[in-house]
Amino acid sequence: MSEKESILAKVHFPEDIRRLGLAELNDLAREIREMMIATVSRRGGHLASSLGTVELTLAIHYVFDTPRDRLVWDVGHQAYAHKIITGRKECFDTLRQKGGISGFPKREESLYDVFDVGHSGTSISAAAGMAEARCLKGDDFRIIAVIGDGAISAGMAFEGLNWTGDRRKNMIIILNDNEMSISPNVGALSSYLNRIMTGQTVTRIRTEVKTFLKSVPGIGEQMLKFSRQVEESLKTFFVPGAIFEELGFTYVGPLEGHRLDHLIKNLKNVRKLEGPVLVHVVTQKGKGYRFAEDDPSRFHGTPPFDIDTGESFAAGRSPAPSYTDVFGRTIVALAHEDPRIVAITAAMSEGTGLDRFAREFPARFYDVGMAEQHGVTFAAGLATQGFVPVVAIYSTFIQRAYDQIIHDVCLQKLPVVLAMDRGGFVGADGPTHHGLFDFAFLRTVPDIIVMAPKDENELQHMLKTAVTCGCPVSLRYPRGAGAGVPLDEHPRPLPVGKGEILLDPPDAALAVVAIGACVHPALAAAELLKAEGIPIRVINARFVKPLDGELLCGTAEKLRRVITVEENTLMGGFGSAVLELFAEAGISGVAVRRLGIPDEFAQHATQKELRRLYGIDAEGIAAAVREMVGV
Secondary structure: OOOOOOOHHHOOOHHHHOOOOHHHHHHHHHHHHHHHHHHHHHHOEOHHHHHOOHHHHHHHHHHOOOOOOEEEEOOOOOOHHHHHHHHHOOOHHHOOOOOOOOOOOOOOOOOOOOOOOOOOOOHHHHHHHHHHHHHHHOOOOOEEEEEEOOHHHOHHHHHHHHHHHHHOOOEEEEEEEOOOOOOHHHHHHHHHHHHHHHOHHHHHHHHHHHHHHHHOOOOHHHHHHHHHHHHHHHHHHHOOOHHHHHOOOEEEEEEEOOOHHHHHHHHHHHHOOOOEEEEEEEOOOOOOOHHHHHOOOOOOOEOOEOOOOOOEOOOOOOOOOEHHHHHHHHHHHHHHHOOOEEEEEOOOOOOOOOHHHHHHOHHHEEEOOOOHHHHHHHHHHHHHOOOEEEEEOOHHHHHHHHHHHHHHHHOOOOOOEEEEOOOEOOOOOHHHOOEOOHHHHHHOOOOOEEEOOOOHHHHHHHHHHHHHOOOOEEEEOOOOEOOOOOOOOOOOOOOOOOOEEEEOOOOOOOEEEEOHHHHHHHHHHHHHHHOOOOOOEEEEOOEEEOOOHHHHHHHHHHHOEEEEEEEEEOOOOHHHHHHHHHHHOOOOOOEEEEEEEOOOOOOOOOHHHHHHHOOOOHHHHHHHHHHHHOO
């Protein structure tokens, strides 16, 4: 299609699409998909979900007066079309790049992004708060929350449904169901029935009939009760939404999510309804791109790929296995040795590397869905009965189960292992997904071991340590490839609370004490400094809790200058723990500098760019050493 004929070229904001006819809207949907595929093939991103919501996005913005009407997305994986038609088309190629637009809705980017999202299950509660605020201010705008069938399983989503149904405020929840298959005939019938059932005239008649029945002396209430029973019976027979009706919602659906004519007609009717409404829309993940349709899991979050083949580009791949892969293989090997080991994840079996475990030990594998709180307490229940649960959840998502870790695991000293992938920077997914807080919020909890491996080989040994130590354990490791070190054939337990000296020149100018992914950069910094005549001791701390007091205090007393390095927030993190150790030991006169993440939310960029920005790569560590020794 030439630039002159392009519909997308004429669309910059939602008011532009409201002037289009149905045929033009369908052409626009196709062009948006082409733009998304082209951009994500270069930049990477969440493709399958966004491809599945193009028509739904257009229909919402076509029918509702956004941004006056508030549109709240859940998670945000499906919001790329929304970004394209809300003033960010020209900068869409900067998606997830340093200094570019975020991969998720972000309030500071646009008036059309009314709530920052990135974790599942938040949209209903946020929309409910907006509904209350609207009433307090005496306003009359509409509020629409879009939530996926996976995210609605989150406990917070159920809490939001329970609250919203009880409050009876005007609010629309659109359930984007991309797992159910639906034939054209069923979809057409459902759409037709709902246009009738939600039409203004029919809604008015239903209300008037109920009012009339109530007024009939003696038998009115009985007649009304009977009519409700008949209506509910028919609704349950034709429509799978009785549970939402019982919660206080008017249920509409299921609607075909790729039929703009059906979506627009139904949303126009829904817009006129009073009270909370749930609209059930069935979509297809990856719609419009064959490879994403065939394998939506692989295209949920994808690196750059070849559009013609769907294959990821090999450029930049490391020959080293990823930490995720090493974890997955190690937990399987350990489970063969110990039948007490069970594995739990929260809708991320492939992302956490537990898909191999699920195949080999299906009876000992549990996917609890997007329900991290339940997953941790569920693990605690298993642990009380003699099992050793390994709960594999990304660092950023384990934050959602903090109370359960404290109350249900650590207070009872249960041997639950928190295997936290994506510890530290995750890259382009940005601040909602970085795992930069777990050292700080977990080391304050009594009776938990907090550790992080320097490389993929040490990960094996730490996992062995975790499943054999008999107490709560936090084991965090980074996203991406390992350091490329050889892997020992058999994992072995490490002495809990003991670090190791990796470099110890006799004339060391100071000590760099690193944890986790920062250890190898510290070694690389030592090589740079050695060439400059600045020898340093390098220590792999291994443990944030318990610290190796003997090693660290002895180092401080001998060298008098210490730099700590962590890929974690500085406030309350590993470096703070070292300072506390020195203070409690009565060590004074020691110069300590902490490298890590200051009191701010790190934005989206590559892991390499972020480590450079915050001075925790080899060059940054070397620069800190030079400054401390006065070079």
